Each structure stands twice: as C-alpha cells, then as structure tokens.
Amino acid sequence: MMPELEHDLRERYDAPLLTEVDGDLSGVELAVVGYGNGVTADLMDRLPGLKAIVNFGVGYEANDVAEARRRGIPIANTPDVLNDCVADVAVGLIIDVMRGLSASDRFLRQGRWAAGQDFPLMRRVSGARIGILGLGRIGTAIARRLEGFETEISYHSRNRRDDVPFAYAASPRELAAGCDVLVVVTPGGPATRGLVDAEVLTALGPDGFLVNVARGSVVDEDALVDALEEGRIAGAGLDVYADEPRVPEALTRRDDVVLLPHVASGTVETRRAMADLVLDNVERFLADGTLVTPID
Numbered sequence: 001m002m003p004e005l006e007h008d009l010r011e012r013y014d015a016p017l018l019t020e021v022d023g024d025l026s027g028v029e030l031a032v033v034g035y036g037n038g039v040t041a042d043l044m045d046r047l048p049g050l051k052a053i054v055n056f057g058v059g060y061e062a063n064d065v066a067e068a069r070r071r072g073i074p075i076a077n078t079p080d081v082l083n084d085c086v087a088d089v090a091v092g093l094i095i096d097v098m099r100g101l102s103a104s105d106r107f108l109r110q111g112r113w114a115a116g117q118d119f120p121l122m123r124r125v126s127g128a129r130i131g132i133l134g135l136g137r138i139g140t141a142i143a144r145r146l147e148g149f150e151t152e153i154s155y156h157s158r159n160r161r162d163d164v165p166f167a168y169a170a171s172p173r174e175l176a177a178g179c180d181v182l183v184v185v186t187p188g189g190p191a192t193r194g195l196v197d198a199e200v201l202t203a204l205g206p207d208g209f210l211v212n213v214a215r216g217s218v219v220d221e222d223a224l225v226d227a228l229e230e231g232r233i234a235g236a237g238l239d240v241y242a243d244e245p246r247v248p249e250a251l252t253r254r255d256d257v258v259l260l261p262h263v264a265s266g267t268v269e270t271r272r273a274m275a276d277l278v279l280d281n282v283e284r285f286l287a288d289g290t291l292v293t294p295i296d
Contacts, residue, residue, distance in 0.1 A: 001034040005056060005275035030054065030285060032278060038062030044071060052291065054281045056274060058082060059215060060295060061189040076281040076291040080137060081273035082265040087141035089264040090213045093237030094181055096258045097209050098123045103255045125149055131179030133172055134186030134214065135161060142183060154178055172196060176203040181211060188215030198223040202232055209235050213264045216241040225250045228257065239264045
C-alpha cells in the first residue's frame, strides 16, 4: 500500500491493517487492497460484514471477482488516472528494446567502447509496424503516441472498434504475424492467462519484439524464455512478470531484454491521483453505498 494512502485512510477512518486486527472481523465493512493483494473467498468468509472492495490500481484480478459478485460485493479500481504514465513507459520500452539504449549504456560503462569495440546496429522505431494487444484506454493512449513516430498500427481486442483508424487483427497470432513489435496491454485474469503463448511468439518472428505493460500472467513466461534463447524473437521489454518480484535468471542475464520492476504507473503525480481516487471511492461508498469507479 502506498504509505501516503495508508496514512490518509488511518487519519480519516477506523482503518487498521488486516494484520493488526485480532479476532472478530465482523465489523469490517470496506476493504482497501494494494497491488498483489486481494480479497479471496476465504477472507470474505472472515469478513461477514464486508460491503465493498476498493482496489489501489487498475488491475483487480488478485481479488476473487466471481465470488465477490456472487455475494453482491462491488469492487472499485483506479482506471484512467494512470493511462498516460503507463503509455509513456510502453513507448519507452519500445524505443529502448529496439534501439538497445539500456544495452548500449552497459556496453559503455563496461569500457567496451573505449576498448575499441563497436556496439551492434539496432532497429529503427520510426515507421515500424506496431501491434497492440488490447486497445482499451491505455492501448489507445499508446497508439496515439506512436502515431507521432509514423508507425503502422494494428490491434486485437475482444471487440472490433469503429472509432479508430487502425487495422484490426482477428486473433493475437494474426496480430503478431503482421507487426515488428507486439505491445501487450490487455487486462489480466483467467480469461487472458497465457494469451501470448509459444504460437504467438513464433508468429512474431526472429525480427520481432515483445513489450508487456499489462500483467505477467498474459504472457507464457517459459515460452518467452524459450523463444528468446532459440532466437525466435529479437528481444523483449517487460514491466511485469509471472511471479513478481521474482524474475527468471534466464531473463535477467540477457542483453536483448529490458526489465523494469513494475513501475509503469510509478510517478508521484499518478500514484497520488490513484490514492485520491481510492479515497473518493471510500468516501462515496460510506456516504451513499455507491462507488465512483466500479468495475463492470
């Protein structure tokens, strides 16, 4: 939990950490959860008075959504306020992995340039074919930024959109086969688990790059490692992983992979806006039983 948000909750409400509460939890009416933590069915059993869950973050799959719905417990998240920062990081990862910025930084620091070695030629970003897997709010923000690079943008989502000029691909595999960079922005959860599998990565091809700012569960991480080690894709830029904060050594030792510690929304401005939206949801629910940003 963001420390400032925890402070604000404690200041305004009777809001202890769950680990601070001994014994009876029947008086808990509302749960605020941070990334990586959620309200499971077992926890719901321990919170018989629970009326709502407010999730700090746009991803809410750590909660047992189906069970919450069955019990009539609504869930809120913090959408929109992080769109710009996540989109900025996605574009940054594209540039970094295609142009080898982090790799060339290491190359220089290791003294290899001074020793007379030449850094290898990399790939051009401008004019590249970009496939966006999940053209929602964040995916659209990424696409708009990439238009400035005169890229050729295509996408795949659950539903085709009539309000964008981008080409639609009928499947993730078809999208991957037609692009130089596959950007994963689709929500996490059971419906998208392993969506980017070995077949999709093979379709991306030996000159293709994968960028993931969605959830680690969306990409088959073992298949990704295999694809990199076998040269079936050219590289990857990742902000999310299957078992955070643990990242496979097979990824950390590679120079063709850019790795970030899940920081796409990690700016002072965005995290404060997320915290404020959590507080708005809490205040609204306690006042009239509704949420500002309930999930569908």
